Amino acid sequence: MPEPTPPLWTAQEIAVATGGRIEGGVFDANGLTYNSREIEPGDLFLALKGARDGHDFAASAFAAGAAGALVERPVDGGPCIVVPDTLHALEALGAAARDRAPHIRRGAVTGSVGKTSVTQAIKAGLDLAGPAHASIKSYNNHIGVPLTLARMHPSVERAVFEIGMNAPGEIGPLARMVQPHAACVTTVGPVHIEAFADGEAGVAAEKAAIFQGLGPGGLAVINGDNPWVELLHQAALRAGARVATFGSEPAHDARLIDFTPNPEGARVTAEVYGRTHVFPLRQSGFHWGLNSLAVILMLDALDVPVETALEALAHFEPLKGRGETRLVHLPKGAFTLIDESYNANPLSMKAGFLSLGAKPVERRGRRVVVLTDMLELGDQSEALHAGLATAIEAAAIDVVHAAGPQMRHLYDAISPERRGVWAGTAAALADQAADLAGPDDIVMVKGSNGSKASLVAAALLRLERDDTGGPPLK
Incomplete structure (x- = not known):
């Protein structure tokens, strides 16, 4: 026994x-x-x-x-x-869980875009390598991080933690609490900038604070294509860390050579530490080319072989509201729904448009985006919303439906022939779901969680049930 x-x-x-x-x-x-x-x-x-x-x-x-x-x-x-104080006691319990199991290899992930999906993809690789532990949902704040630590059983071999922020000074203490052996910044962009007097530069400095948790010789994994790479690199060096970069240039430790979407997701060609790998993904978004390299570098730092990392990536499904793709059947034909309703910011919006623009459509089909407001952009909000028009034009998006006062700035900025339905709220737009999609369309729904883009995604899924009496098909 x-x-x-x-x-x-x-x-x-x-x-x-x-x-x-x-x-x-x-x-x-x-x-x-x-x-x-x-x-x-x-x-x-x-x-x-x-x-x-x-x-x-x-x-x-x-x-x-x-x-x-x-x-x-x-x-x-x-x-x-x-x-x-129960919160302080939870923090102490998390620290005790860390200290009683020094053998556990720990990783930490932050970034303006992609931190939850990258964290969970790393967890998929850790699970294949042995008993593992990770953040659930988006447990990445002053409660979620110590709670995840305190839930870590000493019998596991590896763990990965997501660390987020809404304001200055939050990431450093959480990183020092986790004390990771490897830490990753997926990318830096204009997210939560209303909380920072110096805008995106402040966001970059805050993300770089994750390296404060690294001990001497720990590994900092950095997006080398990001404009803030030098700031991140210097922060890692000040922490005494080693640095590994991922990106599209030959000098990077992990280099993306090719990303080709296909009906199953995508095929990636990359060079990692001098070795070339070709591997499939279930994800079709172009940002997953670089995300996959971040995952591989982090898993390598946590003593997981690259072959195991590639196996995990090949089977990792998009998370709910982060690229889930469904075929929605209607009496006159089906349309494809890409649910990106969990969150949005200017970086992820542009990446989504690029990915949608690369998808082939049938002759009668259209590339359609349904967008709700991006939040926490401060006094740059109007310009950042309107500025998405250039990316929409470049991606050859056919129709833009929008909801919310900030998305009105984008709606007014795009060419008239691309304008679909505009509504004051996501709920009002959801009421018009039947007017948003047609046969053979590819429809991406995206917006900040607080602006309720998920209401529109749910309404589009219900079109199938309402018309056929059955549940939505995957």
Whole structure:
């Protein structure tokens, strides 16, 4: 009989790590969460304080099977560990998880575009190489990063963490908490710039702060095609790190030679550390040419062979709202829906237009984009929205449907023959879904999460169900 897996945490270990006191008895925890609706039997419930006070949900957590709770005051329903501040205690628990398992190779990823998809693609490679751990969803902030660390079982061999930011000064502390052996900046662009007095330069400096977590000899993986490469490179050198670059020039450690979309995704030809590789992707967006190289370099730094990395990339599917492609069947014919509704910024918009423009369409088909506002662009928002018109023209997009006051600037900037439907909100545009797509069209839906582009994507999918009575087909 195999030995049973030890618990993730015992009550005594939690108390030692957090400086808390045990009340109501000891327990073992096999997971942890701050959301009482996500409790699995045996979890530790974290009573964090935010818009709602987590202590008010402790009873629900115990009713759902929580083994114990981390609290600032005793609660009824089960055993507790009482600490002065639950968020600080979570940070301490994350640090303890890191320190008790020094054998685990850790990677970290940030970037203005692509950090979640690149993180999850790295995780796919780690899973093939052995027991692994990673961020889930987009758990990349001051709660998500320590929570992901605290969930890391000492039995795993490798782990990868996503690190994000909305304002200055957030990435450095999180990177120092993770202490990765390798850290990647996918790219830098005008994202969250309204929070930075110096605009994109401030974003670049903030992204470079991920290298503060690297120890001497750690590897910094940098997009060599990005205009901020020198700033990133110098930040990595100040941290005592080694540097590996990926991009399209021969001098890069990982060089993209060719990216050819096809019906299954794409075929990539690349040279990595002097070796040429040709491999398939399930992703068809041109940005995935460089993303795949970032994944390979990070996996190599985490002791995963390149052959394993290529196998993982060959099977890695687009994440929800990040390039999922569906064929939507209607009585008069089908159209292809590319769901990019999870998020958007000027960089990812232009990459999406380029990818859509490269896709072949049937004779009666059109290349269609359905766009909602890009957010957090500050006083540059009007110019950045209107400036997308050039990329739309260059990609030969046939029709632009748009929603939101900022996208109105783009709508007015494009040539009249490309203008489709405009609406004040995504919900209003979703109500007109039947007018947005026709047979053989390829339709990309893209916008910031907060501007609700997902409402339009969902409405387009429902066209099939409403017309045929069946669920959308993949």
